[in-house]
Amino acid sequence: MVIDRRSNTIEDKEQLATPIGLYVLGEISLGKAAEQASVTRWEMEEILQEAGVELQLGPQSMDELEDEVDVALDRE
Template sequence: MASDRRRAQAEDASELAETIGLYALGEISLGRAAERANVSRWEMQEILEDAGVELRLGPQSDEELEDEVDVALDLE
């Protein structure tokens, strides 16, 4: 049981690290990163700041704008 819990925690940490990396590389938006990490945008912003990642506020491309709209529509 404990090893299952540690494995799940390691997988969660790995997924979060991947999400941070994708955001840092500009592959995903802040909204998409928050969605992947299952946290609010504000929590994701704190996570990124704690990781030393510079925030890109606002969409940087048409694709990011579409992602932001999709995430916003999913909140309804």
């Protein structure tokens, strides 16, 4: 089921409120939030961005990735 975010029905808002809240609290992943909202992962990303929620994704640059690899290798 694809949610038309242009329609602001109470049902649509209720369907999105819980997954967004749980994602913001770090209780569920982006994928789980999408599943609970009955949208694709990419649609959920867009919904969260429109709601002003900072996405919690992996490294955003090569430098960040290298830092994570360095930390992981130092812990072995």
